[in-house]
Amino acid sequence: MSAELGGYFADSGSTFPVPPVRPEYQKICDTAKIALKRSIDAARAGQRINAIGKAVELEARAAGLNIIRELSGHGVGKSIHEKPSIPSYFTKRADDRLTDGLVITLEPFITNGSGRVYG
Numbered sequence: 001m002s003a004e005l006g007g008y009f010a011d012s013g014s015t016f017p018v019p020p021v022r023p024e025y026q027k028i029c030d031t032a033k034i035a036l037k038r039s040i041d042a043a044r045a046g047q048r049i050n051a052i053g054k055a056v057e058l059e060a061r062a063a064g065l066n067i068i069r070e071l072s073g074h075g076v077g078k079s080i081h082e083k084p085s086i087p088s089y090f091t092k093r094a095d096d097r098l099t100d101g102l103v104i105t106l107e108p109f110i111t112n113g114s115g116r117v118y119g
Contacts, residue, residue, distance in 0.1 A: 001013075001014075002080055007078060008077060008078060009076050009077065009078070009079060009080045010076065011074075011076045011080055011105050012105070013105070013107045015029055015032065017029050024112055027063060027065070027112070028065060028110055028111065028112055031059060031060060031063040031065055031110055032108050032110045034059050035055065035056040035059035035060060035088075035108040035110060036056075036106060036108050038055035038056065038058075038059055039052045039055050039056050039073075039088075039106045039108060040106060041055065042054070042055040043098060043104065043106060044098065045097075045098050045099055045100045045102075046097055046098065047097065047098050048094070048095050048096065048097055048098075049084055049086055049087075049094040049095070049096050049097075049098060050087075050090050050091055050092065050093075050094040050095055052073075052086055052087075052088075052106065053086070053087040053088055053089045053090045053091060053094060054089075054090040056088040056089065056108040056110075057088065057089040057090050059108075060088075060108070060110045065110050065111065065112055066110070066111050066112070066113065066114065066115035067088045067089045067108075067109060067110060067111075067115055068088070068109035068110070068111055068115050068116075068117060069087070069088075069089060069115060069116075070116075070117040071088070071107070071109040071117065072085045072086055072087045072088060072107065072109070073085075073086030073087075073088070073104060073105040073106045073107040074086055074104065074105055075102065075103065075104050075105075076103050076104065076105055077103055084096055084102075084104070086104055086105070086106060086107075088107065088108045088109050088110070
């Protein structure tokens with residue numbers, strides 16, 4: 001869901017399982033919820049962006065799940081998608097540091113599939 005007020009955007013991506021839920025789908029939701037918590041804990045001014053992705057990836061891998069690498073969190077403000085990109089996996093390239101006042105979305109894209117986007 002996205003919204004705009006006074007020239008500023010907000011963005012949220014959430015998944016809500018509707019019972020009955022197959023166990024493998026519940027596992028994805030549960031893992032993503034924990035990964036989101038870990039990514040929030042990692043998102044601090046002065047911390048490198050790749051610490052967020054590392055936290056998500058470690059949680060997903062521990063659960064035997066994959067990351068959808070083509071999708072990521074991002075900055076948000078006067079437009080819906082701003083810099084920086086916030087990958088849900090560790091990459092040395094995401095080495096910029098988070099700064100005070102930066103507004104970002106944290107979106108752990110986790111799957112029990114290959115992690116590839118087709119279409």
